[in-house]
Amino acid sequence: MPESxxxxxxxxxxxxxxxxxxxxxxMMPVQYSGIVDEHHxxxxxxxxxxxxxxxxxxxxxxxxxxxxxxxxxNNVERIGKGESxxxxxxxxxxxxxxxxxxxxxxxxxxxxxxxxxxTTTDFEWMQAHARAGVxxxxxxxxxxxxxxxxxxxxxxxxxxFGPTVSRPARxxxxxxxxxxxxxxxxxxxxxxxxxxxxxxxxxxxxxxxNEILERGAELGIKPCxxxxxxxxxxxxxYPLNGSDLSPTRxxxxxxxxxxxxxxxxGFIGREPLLKQRQEGVKxxxxxxxxxxxGPPPRAHYAVFKDGARIxxxxxxxxxxxxNIGIGMAYVPARFARINExxxxxxxxxxxxxxxxxxxxxx
Amino acid sequence: MNVxxxxxxxxxxxxxxxxxxxxxxxITDHAQAELTDIVYVELPKAGAAVTPKQAVAVVxxxxxxxxxxxxxxxxxxxxxxxxxxxxxxxxxxxYGEGWLYRIRIEAxxxxxxxxxxxxxxxxxxxxxxxxx
Numbered sequence: 383m384p385e386s387x388x389x390x391x392x393x394x395x396x397x398x399x400x401x402x403x404x405x406x407x408x409m410m411p412v413q414y415s416g417i418v419d420e421h422h423x424x425x426x427x428x429x430x431x432x433x434x435x436x437x438x439x440x441x442x443x444x445x446x447x448x449x450x451x452x453x454x455x456n457n458v459e460r461i462g463k464g465e466s467x468x469x470x471x472x473x474x475x476x477x478x479x480x481x482x483x484x485x486x487x488x489x490x491x492x493x494x495x496x497x498x499x500x501t502t503t504d505f506e507w508m509q510a511h512a513r514a515g516v517x518x519x520x521x522x523x524x525x526x527x528x529x530x531x532x533x534x535x536x537x538x539x540x541x542x543f544g545p546t547v548s549r550p551a552r553x554x555x556x557x558x559x560x561x562x563x564x565x566x567x568x569x570x571x572x573x574x575x576x577x578x579x580x581x582x583x584x585x586x587x588x589x590x591x592n593e594i595l596e597r598g599a600e601l602g603i604k605p606c607x608x609x610x611x612x613x614x615x616x617x618x619x620y621p622l623n624g625s626d627l628s629p630t631r632x633x634x635x636x637x638x639x640x641x642x643x644x645x646x647x648g649f650i651g652r653e654p655l656l657k658q659r660q661e662g663v664k665x666x667x668x669x670x671x672x673x674x675x676g677p678p679p680r681a682h683y684a685v686f687k688d689g690a691r692i693x694x695x696x697x698x699x700x701x702x703x704x705n706i707g708i709g710m711a712y713v714p715a716r717f718a719r720i721n722e723x724x725x726x727x728x729x730x731x732x733x734x735x736x737x738x739x740x741x742x743x744x
Numbered sequence: 745m746n747v748x749x750x751x752x753x754x755x756x757x758x759x760x761x762x763x764x765x766x767x768x769x770x771i772t773d774h775a776q777a778e779l780t781d782i783v784y785v786e787l788p789k790a791g792a793a794v795t796p797k798q799a800v801a802v803v804x805x806x807x808x809x810x811x812x813x814x815x816x817x818x819x820x821x822x823x824x825x826x827x828x829x830x831x832x833x834x835x836x837x838x839y840g841e842g843w844l845y846r847i848r849i850e851a852x853x854x855x856x857x858x859x860x861x862x863x864x865x866x867x868x869x870x871x872x873x874x875x876x
Contacts, residue, residue, distance in 0.1 A: 401780070413780060416780060416781050417780060417805075417806040417807070418783075418806060419781075609780075609807055613806060677784045677786060677802070677804055677809070678784060678806075699806060700783045700804075729786070729802070
């Protein structure tokens with residue numbers, strides 16, 4: 383097995399006392415002060431995450447837009463220069479290879495930010511579907527990324543960038559010259575809070591990271607790890623590829639059809655999705671909440687209804703905000719209704735839960 | 745890491761405090777630090793008979809559920825009810841308020857598999873990990 387890769391912030395994580403774990407081939411911080419503490423910090427103040435492990439694939443050339451529209455489910459024509467869009471890369475069967483954000487950062491130039499675990503798979507898929515007039519480049523190793531998330535990220539943005547730079551609007555990406563450092567700044571995130579993400583050449587990683595922490599000190603900023611990132615996204619019901627999404631599940635089954643434009647002409651995976659829309663999906667990913675305090679639900683625990691097994695948990699955890707178990711599970715579509723009562727099997731005992739609407743923590 | 749001198753230890757990171765024919769069992773400071781924020785503890789029933797190394801409890805952090813193995817056989821006499829509402833006591837006071845259960849030890853029960861504090865300190869220093 384190859385040695386785990388290190389992000390350009392590895393030494394900073396160790397220096398700040400992070401607990402490092404292997405994740406998708408990378409050594410990443412799972413926590414600093416503690417998952418629950420970091421979770422509350424992001425909900426109430428501001429936290430910063432290293433997202434340098436995420437893949438960064440650049441697509442450029444005169445044919446880039448049409449080619450991306452053939453590979454991705456959302457309509458790339460709807461985003462102008464300086465805008466971004468959440469979208470899916472599907473296989474021929476309509477299953478999810480990856481979920482990603484496409485940033486239209488320059489004329490005929492797009493940045494695709496993809497899951498760390500899928501970077502190689504995505505890039506090979508793209509190369510296999512290569513077309514004249516489209517250039518592909520995997521820049522994952524040479525780029526760093528930070529996610530600054532939480533209500534106080536608004537103040538931190540001004541403290542960091544100064545009064546002359548305005549915050550990017552929702553779905554906007556902007557190139558800012560920050561004291562000689564070229565930073566791509568967007569208002570995207572994976573926590574449900576206000577926030578911004580910064581992508582930049584890896585050589586500036588430690589300097590930008592430390593400047594964010596210094597500027598944010600008066601706001602109570604904390605460095606955060608993957609543990610809090612996971613509980614924050616789960617409260618929002620944002621899917622995690624590999625848990626909630628897979629090559630055998632379509633975006634329609636995952637309840638994410640608003641990111642699929644079935645009206646646009648031929649994209650890979652469209653035909654099976656059209657068929658699924660016509661016939662109705664058999665199973666749906668639903669958010670649920672435990673009725674009582676008890677053991678947290680976890681991935682792969684069985685879901686029961688009226689004494690019969692109806693499905694399996696895709697993602698589960700204790701919600702630090704609610705202090706109660708939450709999760710998402712695939713169940714037959716006829717049960718995919720808000721307030722539907724279900725049971726979760728935990729070590730042979732059944733605990734009551736109910737299907738809820740998104741997000742789970744508000 | 746705090747490894748009190750008056751306790752005995754199991755290689756799976758449980759501690760045991762002998763008090764006559766009864767012993768109190770918990771998990772070590774090292775174990776709670778490795779597990780991180782403990783959010784739920786599933787305890788055995790009082791009266792249950794357990795064998796050495798039997799999985800008797802489950803300690804759950806935000807990330808994972810971990811089995812706790814009884815360092816000794818016997819009959820469970822009491823469990824720490826306070827952990828139902830305050831599982832975090834295992835993090836804040838692993839050798840005190842965060843104890844898990846008390847067990848009555850039958851005569852002749854083997855204690856020799858347990859380690860003294862020096863051996864346990866050596867184990868956690870050399871392993872650098874904990875498979876709790």
